[in-house]
Amino acid sequence: MKKVNIGGVPEHFNLAWYLTLKNGEYKDKDINLRWHDYYGGTGAMCKALRSGDIDIAVILTEGIIKDIIAGNPSKIVQTFVETPLVWGVHVADKSSYNKVEDLKGTKAAISRYGSGSHLMAYINAENHNWDLEKDLDFEVIKNLDGAVEGLTNGDADYFLWEKFTTKPLVDDGVFRRIDNCPSPWPCFVIAVREDFINSNKKDLQTILDIINNSTVDFKNIPSIDRTIANRYEQQLEDVQEWLSITEWSQSLIDKKTIMTIQKELFALNIIPEVVDYETLTHKL
Structure with a gap:
């Protein structure tokens, strides 16, 4: 076999x-x-x-x-x-950020460089006409559990991940989803x-x-x-x-x-x- x-x-x-x-x-x-x-x-x-x-x-x-x-x-x-894929743009539930523009220049959590969460952070930035060199910063968090920890502790400010996968975390008050970013x-x-x-x-x-x-x-x-x-x-x-x-x-x-x-x-x-x-x- x-x-x-x-x-x-x-x-x-x-x-x-x-x-x-x-x-x-x-x-x-x-x-x-x-x-x-x-x-x-x-x-x-x-x-x-x-x-x-x-x-x-x-x-x-x-x-x-x-x-x-x-x-x-x-x-x-x-x-x-x-x-x-419909990516949700997530922040910690108690975060002061309420819309995507608030995230300009802050730190995105990514699973690793070259990952979907990394690439879609660029797509999201481009969609909102950010400066791709000045307005993007990254924190590697490895996986979804790492994102929960990173956003909750303030090591990163936002996180892009498939919105239905993260929906239970939104329902439980761990994340807030402030926007969607579909892959084109x-x-x-x-x-x-x-x-x-x-x-x-x-x-x-x-x-x-x-x-x-x-x-x-x-x-x-x-x-x-x-x-x-x-x-x-x-x-x-x-x-x-x-x-x-x-x-x-x-x-x-x-x-x-x-x-x-x-x-x-x-x-x-x-x-x-x-x-x-x-x-x-x-x-x-």
């Missing part, structure tokens, strides 16, 4: 992976797919792809593009979630180490076929909203809202979108150059 390591964030977006694993669908095809939760998000998964700890990552689009350009020996093989592109892609693609094309295609078969009908799974609410400790109405605005994909991200993302990252000085579509993607 072929062992394959895959990583992703332990969030509701990835429930389809959990369900297909629980059903033994990969083992039925002689694949021992091992899921690894990455609480540190995109930056941690980029590091794991580089080191070979994982073969596949379900990862933020802008983060893996940045890291492939920086030398990560991986390729995007498919879009996973077609719709944008499909949020999650499936990235695979090049050496794995080259030596395991058949197994990779089988894995994608199984997950795509699940995501294409994901919203029609009976009581899926209640399953998500219970598993991720979220309010049912929040889950229903999230399901209504989220669409999965079963195809490779297109050239136009890749170029749009790169132009944005280049303009923000996040990547040093814009590269060819084929440098970032692999069509199976």
Whole structure:
């Protein structure tokens, strides 16, 4: 049985992976797919792809593009979630900041440099016409628990994270969400180490076929909203809202979108150059 390591964030977006694993669908095809939760998000998964700890990552689009350009020996093989990620702009509940403009020049908590929370802080700053050199400052907090500690203690002033994941913290009075900042592109892609693609094309295609078969009908799974609410400790109405605005994909991200993302990252000085579509993607 072929062992394959895959990583992703332990969030509701990835429930389809959990369900297909629980059903033994990969083992039925002689694949021992091992899921690894990455609480540190995109930056941690980029590091794991580089080191070979994982073969596949379900990862933020802008983060893996940045890291492939920086030398990560991986390729995007498919879009996973077609719709944008809605990032909440959060402050500590007792913070004196009430609107995004109050945050200009203050310190953003980020999981690590090159992470989604880091890149989206730039997008948020650009959206509000801030000076990207003078008005941005960062505090590395590793993960969501670190953000709670950092904002509560005043080590950082605000934090961008997926709004439905952080909603329980808002409901509990730990964070206040003062704005939303949607990513201007499909949020999650499936990235695979090049050496794995080259030596395991058949197994990779089988894995994608199984997950795509699940995501294409994901919203029609009976009581899926209640399953998500219970598993991720979220309010049912929040889950229903999230399901209504989220669409999965079963195809490779297109050239136009890749170029749009790169132009944005280049303009923000996040990547040093814009590269060819084929440098970032692999069509199976």
